[in-house]
Amino acid sequence: xxxxxxxxxxxxxxxxxxxxxxxxxxxxxxxxxxxxxxxxxxxxxxxxxxxxxxxxxxxxxxxxxxxxxxxxxxxxxxxxxxxxxxxxxxxxxxxxxxxxxxxxxxxxxxxxxxxxxxxxxxxxxxxxxxxxxxxxxxxxxxxxxxxxxxxxxxxxxxxxxxxxxxxxxxxxxxxxxxxxxxxxxxxxxxxxxxxxxxxxxxxxxxxxxxxxxxxxxxxxxxxxxxxxxxxxxxxxxxxxxxxxxxxxxxxxxxxxxxxxxxxxxxxxxxxxxxxxxxxxxxxxxxxxxxxxxxxxxxxxxxxxxxxxxxx
Numbered sequence: 001x002x003x004x005x006x007x008x009x010x011x012x013x014x015x016x017x018x019x020x021x022x023x024x025x026x027x028x029x030x031x032x033x034x035x036x037x038x039x040x041x042x043x044x045x046x047x048x049x050x051x052x053x054x055x056x057x058x059x060x061x062x063x064x065x066x067x068x069x070x071x072x073x074x075x076x077x078x079x080x081x082x083x084x085x086x087x088x089x090x091x092x093x094x095x096x097x098x099x100x101x102x103x104x105x106x107x108x109x110x111x112x113x114x115x116x117x118x119x120x121x122x123x124x125x126x127x128x129x130x131x132x133x134x135x136x137x138x139x140x141x142x143x144x145x146x147x148x149x150x151x152x153x154x155x156x157x158x159x160x161x162x163x164x165x166x167x168x169x170x171x172x173x174x175x176x177x178x179x180x181x182x183x184x185x186x187x188x189x190x191x192x193x194x195x196x197x198x199x200x201x202x203x204x205x206x207x208x209x210x211x212x213x214x215x216x217x218x219x220x221x222x223x224x225x226x227x228x229x230x231x232x233x234x235x236x237x238x239x240x241x242x243x244x245x246x247x248x249x250x251x252x253x254x255x256x257x258x259x260x261x262x263x264x265x266x267x268x269x270x271x272x273x274x275x276x277x278x279x280x281x282x283x284x285x286x287x288x289x290x291x292x293x294x295x296x297x298x299x300x301x302x303x304x305x306x307x308x309x310x311x
Contacts, residue, residue: 041111047125047151051228067118071095125153129173158224158254172198186215202249209242214293220258265297
């Protein structure tokens with residue numbers, strides 16, 4: 001789960017060779033015939049560790065070593081993993097957000113010729129906030145088998161141990177970078193009775209949580225860092241007290257925000273009473289943002305409409 005991805009690394013094959021083209025992939029092999037007999041091409045979606053290398057499964061090892069080609073979000077990450085675990089992949093090329101459309105036709109051609117192809121992300125389960133969705137959809141449309149090879153997933157790992165309602169939950173992936181888009185996203189889930197899960201960088205976390213409070217209202221939260229690693233840590237907090245969280249967190253974190261704590265909608269009369277208590281110095285849009293942290297069941301848009309009508 002890596003947001004800021006470097007794209008200037010050389011392509012790598014066989015743990016270090018220079019890539020010529022996808023077409024150079026080996027002819028289809030039978031290393032996985034015991035799992036899936038036949039000559040059909042198959043795409044494997046392979047989960048890799050999010051921290052602890054011991055979480056890599058025997059099946060994932062067998063698939064990566066048996067496939068004709070491995071598509072990696074970042075080949076440097078893949079070959080660091082192969083060195084640590086003693087894996088030998090046949091061939092590997094980069095496959096990420098910036099080249100997925102370009103490389104997809106060649107990958108589909110290889111699959112159509114009977115090759116076995118594995119897709120891995122930098123860490124965790126591919127497609128869960130990582131590239132690959134377009135390719136999977138194309139395979140399904142063309143009748144090419146797609147097989148998940150399950151394993152680590154940061155959202156599920158965090159939910160399992162955080163002590164916050166695990167069901168239902170909504171995974172938001174990486175939040176938008178601009179505040180307006182984040183506000184609209186939070187607003188769309190402000191009254192949905194679900195735990196929200198998202199990834200964020202430590203240097204943006206404080207500001208994001210500050211923005212979330214007037215939209216989502218008071219609720220429980222947990223910041224999960226270094227999942228499955230030696231310094232794994234779960235930091236519980238209240239959204240209205242998020243400023244007390246440590247400011248020296250490292251890297252990316254997984255954030256959980258519990259479901260709304262009140263689903264009863266504040267009456268219009270009470271909203272207008274609270275609005276009157278704020279004085280007349282604020283414009284309706286500004287007043288709506290102030291009121292959102294004081295009421296339940298109202299979006300900023302709804303508050304704005306009520307305030308305009310009441311004037």
